[in-house]
Every structure is written in structure tokens, then in C-alpha cells.
Amino acid sequence: LAKTTQPISMDSYEGQEVNITCSHNNIATNDYITWYQQFPSQGPRFIIQGYKTKVTNEVASLFIPADRKSSTLSLPRVSLSDTAVYYCLVGGRGNTDKLIFGTGTRLQVFP
Amino acid sequence: DVKVTQSSRYLVKRTGEKVFLECVQDMDHENMFWYRQDPGLGLRLIYFSYDVKMKEKGDIPEGYSVSREKKERFSLILESASTNQTSMYLCASSFPVGGPEAFFGQGTRLTVV
Incomplete structure (x- = not known):
């Protein structure tokens, strides 16, 4: 599985757009990019997944450049409740694929 | 609604005990x-x-074993609990096809004393 690298932490203010970038230089052809969100004392929760270009849902957008060696999770107009740890995962859709989490990015949103 | 349930939210065990975490x-x-x-x-x-x-x-199987006798249940076993196994334990499940979208349980905070 491709290894991922993310910033350890980020700070933002309410109402701002937050972009968290993940590097995955050795991503494989059949790998997808998936982001999870985790609040304290809870399990991670799926946010968004993509393969290439751009994906958008009601929570976030995911931007993936043509070479797919990185991806950016974009959170529009964050609020205090978006304070959490965000994990980027890279992997395929095979039935023996393990889900390997890194240390994630701790986002702190201030009033 | 999707549900992954872990048997305990908090658990305190003694060193050397055999511990079962159920999911x-x-x-x-x-x-x-x-x-x-x-x-x-x-x-x-x-x-x-x-x-x-x-x-x-x-990545870190040492000191642990697992059991999956039925599709819906996955058990984690600490054969002889040690203090360095004090941690939050999280169980998850997913479909094999359709992307690595996993659903997590609420976690078990295990303390070994």
C-alpha cells in the first residue's frame, strides 16, 4: 500500500476554507484516495473518496492532480465542529486490502 | 443504519489476564x-x-490474536494482558469491493493495571 504524508496539524478560523494536502508518491494504478474524519473518543468516519480530478459531496471536495501523487481535501467555510483529526488513505478495492492509517492532520478551528 | 458495535466502552483488566474484545x-x-x-x-x-x-x-500483531467464526463477529484476544497494551481499541468493517470505506465502532478504552 502506498505510504501517505500529511501535515501534523493546522489551525483555522470559523468561516475560512481549509485545504489539507496529502502526498502519496508511490500510489498504484488501481489505488483510490479516501479521507476520514475523527472526533475525540470516536471512531473515524468516512468523508470522501476519489480516483482522479475532482470529487465533491455535501461535506467536502477532493482535488486530485493528473499525476495522482498528491491530493487535497477542501473543507469550505469551516466551523468549530470541524475541529478533528483528518486521515488520508490510499488503497485499492481488493478484498484483501488492508486499511492503513497514518498519524493524520489535527485541524483546530478557532472562533 | 450502519452499525458496528463493540462489546465494552471501558474495560479494566489485570496484568496477565486473558482479555476478549468483541465486535x-x-x-x-x-x-x-x-x-x-x-x-x-x-x-x-x-x-x-x-x-x-x-x-x-x-502492523502490530504481537501479543494479540483474533477469531472470526461468524461473518458478523470479529474478536480480538489479548492472550496475557500487559500494561503496554493499555490503549483505545477500534473495530471496523467494510465491503471488499466499492472502495476502502470502513465503518467504525465506538471504541473500547482498555486499561491494564
């Missing part, structure tokens, strides 16, 4: 996972199962 999912998922989470270390995969009676070691 049940109601989504008919083939894949199930056990992780532990410690401050500053993120989630680390202990064991993974992709079918009944099938298992694979994760």
Missing part, C-alpha cells in the same frame, strides 16, 4: 479490522479479516 457488525461486510490508537501514533492495524476464519496480520 459485531450488522452490514454483512466481508472485511473486518482491529486497530489500536495511542496519542501521537494514529491508528495502527493489529489484525485484518477478509472472510470467515481468514485473517492477516497488520
Whole structure:
């Protein structure tokens, strides 16, 4: 599985757009990019997944450049409740694929 | 609604005890996972199962074993609990096809004294 690298932490203010970038230089052809969100004392929760270009849902957008060696999770107009740890995962859709989490990015949103 | 249920939210055990952590999912998922989470270390995969009676070691399997006798249930076993196994344990499940979208339980905070 491709290894991922993310910033350890980020700070933002309410109402701002937050972009968290993940590097995955050795991503494989059949790998997808998936982001999870985790609040304290809870399990991670799926946010968004993509393969290439751009994906958008009601929570976030995911931007993936043509070479797919990185991806950016974009959170529009964050609020205090978006304070959490965000994990980027890279992997395929095979039935023996393990889900390997890194240390994630701790986002702190201030009033 | 999707549900992954872990048997205990908090657990306190003594050193040397055999500890069972149970996880049940109601989504008919083939894949199930056990992780532990410690401050500053993120989630680390202990064991993974992709079918009944099938298992694979994760990154940190030492001191742990697992059991998957039924599709919906995945048990993590600490054969002889030690203080360095004090941690938050998280169970997850997912379909094998359709992307690595996993659903997590609420976690079990285990303290070994």
C-alpha cells in the first residue's frame, strides 16, 4: 500500500476554507484516495473518496492532480465542529486490502 | 443504519489476564479490522479479516490474536494482558469491493493495571 504524508496539524478560523494536502508518491494504478474524519473518543468516519480530478459531496471536495501523487481535501467555510483529526488513505478495492492509517492532520478551528 | 458495535466502552483488566474484545457488525461486510490508537501514533492495524476464519496480520500483531467464526463477529484476544497494551481499541468493517470505506465502532478504552 502506498505510504501517505500529511501535515501534523493546522489551525483555522470559523468561516475560512481549509485545504489539507496529502502526498502519496508511490500510489498504484488501481489505488483510490479516501479521507476520514475523527472526533475525540470516536471512531473515524468516512468523508470522501476519489480516483482522479475532482470529487465533491455535501461535506467536502477532493482535488486530485493528473499525476495522482498528491491530493487535497477542501473543507469550505469551516466551523468549530470541524475541529478533528483528518486521515488520508490510499488503497485499492481488493478484498484483501488492508486499511492503513497514518498519524493524520489535527485541524483546530478557532472562533 | 450502519452499525458496528463493540462489546465494552471501558474495560479494566489485570496484568496477565486473558482479555476478549468483541465486535459485531450488522452490514454483512466481508472485511473486518482491529486497530489500536495511542496519542501521537494514529491508528495502527493489529489484525485484518477478509472472510470467515481468514485473517492477516497488520502492523502490530504481537501479543494479540483474533477469531472470526461468524461473518458478523470479529474478536480480538489479548492472550496475557500487559500494561503496554493499555490503549483505545477500534473495530471496523467494510465491503471488499466499492472502495476502502470502513465503518467504525465506538471504541473500547482498555486499561491494564
